[in-house]
Amino acid sequence: MARARKVELDGEETFGRSAARVVAVRAAEVFEHAGNVLDVDDPERVHDMRVATRRLRAAMEVFAPCFPRKRFRKALKDVKALADALGARRDCDVEIEFLSRFATEAAPGDREAVVAMVAGLREEQTRANEALAPAVAEERLVKLRSHLAKLVERAKG
Amino acid sequence: MKARAVAGLDPEAPLRDNASRIVAMRLDCDVLLPRAEGVETLVTLLRSRRELLFRRFHDLWRLETSKGTWTALERVL
Numbered sequence: 001m002a003r004a005r006k007v008e009l010d011g012e013e014t015f016g017r018s019a020a021r022v023v024a025v026r027a028a029e030v031f032e033h034a035g036n037v038l039d040v041d042d043p044e045r046v047h048d049m050r051v052a053t054r055r056l057r058a059a060m061e062v063f064a065p066c067f068p069r070k071r072f073r074k075a076l077k078d079v080k081a082l083a084d085a086l087g088a089r090r091d092c093d094v095e096i097e098f099l100s101r102f103a104t105e106a107a108p109g110d111r112e113a114v115v116a117m118v119a120g121l122r123e124e125q126t127r128a129n130e131a132l133a134p135a136v137a138e139e140r141l142v143k144l145r146s147h148l149a150k151l152v153e154r155a156k157g
Numbered sequence: 158m159k160a161r162a163v164a165g166l167d168p169e170a171p172l173r174d175n176a177s178r179i180v181a182m183r184l185d186c187d188v189l190l191p192r193a194e195g196v197e198t199l200v201t202l203l204r205s206r207r208e209l210l211f212r213r214f215h216d217l218w219r220l221e222t223s224k225g226t227w228t229a230l231e232r233v234l
Contacts, residue, residue, distance in 0.1 A: 009172060010172070011171060011172050011173035011176070012171050012172070012173065013171065013172050014168060014169055014170065014171060014172065015166065015167060015168050015169070015170055015171070015172050015174075015175040016168035016169065018172040019168070061160075062179065065166040065167075065168055066168040098211070102211070102214070102215065102218075105215065106218065107219075107222065109222075109227075110218060110222060110227065113227060155168070157168065157169070
């Protein structure tokens, strides 16, 4: 899992400027992890982007009073939707990993059943990936990035 | 559980004042305090629990095998 970048803060700086600084970094981290996120052979990509999205959401909620309410609600809703889509894919990845590991320890007679369960989960994973695709499409991410950049500018005051 | 809103936050006031307000709200809450105290051991606890659940699932599978559950299921399917 990718580590969160450290944000230098000054206790004397205004809450609004601190909000701009933190949210700008956390937002950038989300987009940095957007590459190859639909690649099911590399589950770490979706995991990293999901974690980055959760960190962004947490930061936005902490600094909520620093942003224009309507614009903030819209951006937070979009971030939540992205997090949900990433979460649905991630759940499948985790279950597949768990059962694949279990299959290696299962008795030979059981292995076939476990492998069948994994196959079912892979179909679910494909569906989750199809649902995720529009949420991480270039156009959608550019729009979200723009909304977040405007929020950051407003928070600077 | 939804976090309680922190009243009186001011975007124009220093971060320090706002942060102390937020932290005070989060820690004075009697529901959250036991959780905050347990944060250091949380990772270890979750890891152990994950292992335990995996082990239980494994044991359950073996038990059901010995009871013939899977064979019975295959028959009805």
